[in-house]
Amino acid sequence: MFDGADPASLSDEVLEARVLGYAAQITALTAGFLGLVAELDGRESWRGPGIHSLAHWLSWKAGIAPRTAHEQVRVAKAIRELPVIRKAFGEGRLSYSKVRALTRVATPEREAELVNLALSTTASQLDRAVRAMGQIDRNRGVEEENRPPVESTGRWKWNADGSLSVSLRLSPLDGARFLAGSVRAEYERTRTGADPDLPTVESVPRNTEPDSIPENLGVVPSRRRDLWRQVPANVAPAVVVMADMVHDGIAMPDLAPGAEILVHAGSGVEQAHLDDGPALSEVEVAEAGCGASRREVVSRRVPGRPGKLALVGVGRRKRVPNKALVRALLVRDRCCQMPGCGRTRHLHAHHVQFWS
Structure with a gap:
């Protein structure tokens, strides 16, 4: 010393x-x-x-x-x-x-x-x-005895431009699960061959070049069945689909506010924004409101405390397509009403015009 x-x-x-x-x-x-x-x-x-x-x-x-x-x-x-x-x-x-x-x-x-x-x-x-x-x-296939197992980790952050950055480092098994889920989600996102309501390419060999596919088959080359053997180069759309599937398929826990997409908009809100997140454009707010539940929240400013709002009341949710309405739509329309789309499965109820 x-x-x-x-x-x-x-x-x-x-x-x-x-x-x-x-x-x-x-x-x-x-x-x-x-x-x-x-x-x-x-x-x-x-x-x-x-x-x-x-x-x-x-x-x-x-x-x-x-x-x-x-x-x-x-x-x-x-x-x-x-x-x-x-x-x-x-x-x-x-x-x-x-x-x-x-x-x-x-x-x-x-x-x-x-x-x-x-x-x-x-x-x-x-x-x-x-x-x-x-x-x-x-x-060489040598495994170090004292090498610790890889732990799956992930980080996320909102960027200055409002986009979200996500970084993942997954263990081998978790990585395989993630990639397999990405392939399934991408297939769900761009369903073709697996949907009996749409054209298939049963007669097209797996290794056929996209340019050589006959036009009368009505099949987009980028959606050929052999491409599903590999993970999409851009997994972002598939990841969003995976999140949507979990969001729609699993009920929200009573005490998990982070599991809900909360948008602050309407009168009294200067700029529509995600809860504790970036601002949203009018188009993004309209898209978020389509098929979503809304709740009127009444607040007032606290005297002497700039920027502080006191919650006065919380209204009831409204304008959500319930099961009865969805059944009525299926009975009336039988298939997707988007021009050129003839799908009869995996349908969702949306407003013909944005709710706003």
Whole structure:
């Protein structure tokens, strides 16, 4: 440990030496900390009501970000079986960044070689080397015993232009489920061959070029049955369809406001917008209102508190196509009334003109 000298009074050489010295001490303390975390994991004394994992406990008790806590637990469990890395880590010769990278590919048989590599490279260089080694191992079918299973994660955010960005990182099995669901949703979105009410291409070979399909079949080349063997390049429309299917097919929970699409519009609202979301155009509001339920909400401004509204009353929902009305429409029309569409299944009731 060093004295409490004012950093401004230190020479350049002494200042650099102390920075490196403190870095080594932090590394050694981190190694000791992870050793205790590994022991705590083995004892499972962290378990308690409402605690889902050791990472959850660390996030709660130690104020560590959940993602950081998960990574620390992973590294702590990995270095228990890697004595060479653990020794260099405890001596402060390997930083936590390097140890974290090494534990992704290290095995007891090759950890000594990896430590020598880590001591002669920077952390960023080691990261690149580890990624390359991991890819080589996967290509060879080698599975690291201490490699943790991939956890599916996802993030979303509203952008400044009102669009929504979604980022997913899925485990292999979850990824396969997602892609299979995308194919099914895309097929539902552009039903042709599976709908007996529409033309089929039974006589067209699977590998026929789109330009060679006879025009009298009435089949759009982009909808040939063989294309469903692969996932659409643009999965966004399919994902929206999947969301619609869940939204329409599963009843909304009583205490899950986020499961409902809530649009603020009408008198008293300067700009129509999604609840806690971006603004909507008039066309988007009209589209959202088609087939949706509406509820009149009466509010008034709170004196002395600009922008604050007091809820006065909540009206009843109205103008929703109920089951009786839908049955009446089916009896009257028998099929979709969109010009040129002859479908008789998977129909929805819409206003002929936008409700607004």
